[in-house]
Amino acid sequence: MARETKGIVLFLLYASPLFFCITSVFVGPYSLTPAEIVDLIGKRIICSGQSVTEQAILFDIRLPRIILALLTGCALSASSACFQATFRNPLVSEYILGISAGAAFGASLSIATLGDELPVQLMAFAGGIAAVLLTYGMARIRGETQTLSLVLAGIITNAIFTGGNYIIRYFAEPEQLHVLIVWLMGSFSAASWKDISYSGPFIIAGTVFLYLLRWRLNLLSMGDEEAKAFGINTEKMKIVLLGTATLVTAAAISVVGIIGWIGLMVPHIVRLLIGSDNRRVLPASATFGAALMLMADDAVRMAKGVELPVGVLTTIIGAPFFAYLIRKSRGGVWE
């Protein structure tokens, strides 16, 4: 790819969230014309409170949803890019360490058995973190954590929490079961400023931190021995990177539920477009992931009446699209 073209592509990837953010404001079942929206924003700025319904739709329903979708897409894609580089494995997604299974278990526990005492978000977050600690504890042998043992421990943790989840589901009441299933599919339908205040700080701080460490990902992706030769304490670095990526992912999924495929797919698309230099892959994944997530949510948001969980859409569209990418790149995506 020519240098200029690559520059344009990179610019488009970085700018994509802004473009979708603006268009998304106009999308939704409640019809608001662009003129009305501009008027509403103007009134908001000069604090003249009029037309309560439209104000609420724009500022309490649409905007938080757009921002939460951006944050979540950014979190899932950036952490996935980090996982893929650290594990030196393109098949890895943000769920490799058992985060999703742990979060699902925590959420199930809250929805089906605990009642109102512990909120779903908190339990899902705690579940995700607990799962990763378990994985790490299992994989750490004689003060070292081999990549392979981390993957295997992740599979074991996944199995443990999935099993626990099945037990809860089996004993759950039909109505709770439905709530649980909807949660497991992930949705932004109830996004609020409160959700953003829960997950936003973790996601933003974590992603910025990963961005600052992006060049170390290049070193780690060369392999433990080579990285050590460059004077990097790989063990410490892994803990810091995986810990941050875990925190970012857990913060995102604890609020919106589990949304599949975005995390796995986005770094691949980005690598296909701009190559595998992690210094660019990480930020481009973060921005493009945010844009793609928002686009997917806009698609489900446009529907009148019943709303499909966005996780269903990302999986249904994501999997075949990924297959298409692999065919198109003649397997290059695996490298």
Added chain:
Amino acid sequence: MKSTYRPTNSKMFTNGPDEHVLPFGDSSTISRNIKSASQPTVNCEPDDLSSYLLQFYKLIPFFIFLAVISSAGSSYAKCREIIDTEGRTVAIPENIHRAVVLSGTCIETIYILGSLDRVAGISRSIIDSALCNFIPALKKIPVIAQSIRNINIERVLALKPDILVTMGPEHPLGMDRKTIKRLEECGIPVVLLNLESLDENYYSIELMGTIFGNERRAAELISHMKGIIGDIQGKLKKIDDTRRIKALYISGARPNYIAGGYWGKQDIRVLAGAHNVAKEIKLFMTTVSFEQISIWNPDVITISASAKYTAADVINDPHLRHINAVRQKRVYKHPREIAGLFTPRVPLLLAWHTAKFYPELMIDWAGITDKFFKKFYGVLYHGPRD
């Protein structure tokens, strides 16, 4: 000795001396089933002694003699037929000593009829419901299944039940056909009662009265229920169409998890004189966007007792602050003690809804509830009263 159960104290069941039409469901199927049941060939399993009794009626005295000397209380000695709400004709023993009941809506009726001691097994979902608060005896009955969908046939058989009462495949949460067939092959009569309307509710109470031999108490319960409902409907006539309020029913973990147009065959909100804003959505429960709720803009929001949030949470939810119901603080959560749908307590739930929808009608739902609890459950109502 064989008799087919024919509901008698309700006009709607009898169109003529030979034709019985149920007021709900596909009445043609039901009549067809009833007609086929009245043919000489009987719908009993071939290994069922009752079919032999009919075919070899000359041997009846001999069989009766055999039955008496082999086991004095054999439930196969006498058999009668009833028709369940799915229109199936079921042959059941004359006297029920051991019943397995998997549906919460029926266990309550059985308790009111004073026959709870004849229930040998129930499902966990019955224990988990609010019923145990005022029927503590339920806790002493063995739990033999998690829910209707997860039953272990061996555990059912081990109880040697005379009958099994549950919801059927026509109900969204009912038992599947395969399990029903297997139970029947094992010789257990399965009565399917899906309570999705007032008429099905009355019918099931009447049927329970017949099955457990307490028709008088059943009739008393039905007449009390009809009295309350008739009273409410009379008052609702004062509300003309232009004054009908728009209602939305929500549940689950977030307030955008709503009940659609399918809530049984009769919508309690419509019975209470409101328009269900979500009636176009032909689903039991589903998630919609808050923008969709804004388009509906309901006047009153009711919350299921099992929802994970309170009325105050909904009133303080920034997504809903512009909705009529929230602005006027007309958001109410079902009291657990009267929640649930078509149970014998449905008149109480209806009174609660009507009182919330139309306060000007001055319906004293708490007073009605007190009286009902005292009369039929023998306890005081302890739930919320506001």
